[in-house]
Amino acid sequence: AIQMTQSPSSLSASVGDRVTITCRASQGIRNDLGWYQQKPGKAPKLLIYAAATLQNGVPSRFSGSGSGTDFTLTISSLQPEDFATYYCLQDNNYPWTFGQGTKVQIK
């Protein structure tokens, strides 16, 4: 199975900060990567698919980049509602696999 290594596992940031989360795949996955946001007690929500395409309704402060093995999720200016846990998911190959998650906390 393809392993997805996500970093950092947690970070502390302030409102207005630029935040970057990375995911590295154990083998090339083209651009078959999605990013999800999960708040406590809620189901995850799709933010970005195909590595860089913003899902409908997701604020433009979220962006994704990368291809092959290295991917990045960037929040350009962190807002109060963005404090959550973020996951990457590869769907290039079965079994689909998630990164371990990054918890974004208030500094």
Place this chain on the structure above:
Amino acid sequence: QVQLVQSGAEVRKPGASVKVSCKASGYDFTNYDINWVRQATGQGLEWMGWVSPNSGYTGHAQRFQGRVTITRNTSISTVYMELNSLRSEDTAVYYCARGRWLLDWGQGTLVTVSS
């Protein structure tokens, strides 16, 4: 609007089985695969498997081989995930999610395995 509504919480003893349902509405049920993802308390997300509502074809992660069955009933736009030989480590919230990229998610079903 798209909705995936899952069945309610379940409690089972070790060795038992559980069947969770996911009823879809607001889109053409046969056009999107349904995936199952689970999350143990305080842990990350784990993809379990999928079903094509159109063909009935399924697939699942190897670690669930022999224990998971995913089916669908197109007449009522509902997908089912059955997990057998439950153990305490299967205690988790189970989610169904629509399509590639997991576009929409059910609300989750807590399955507790405890003696």
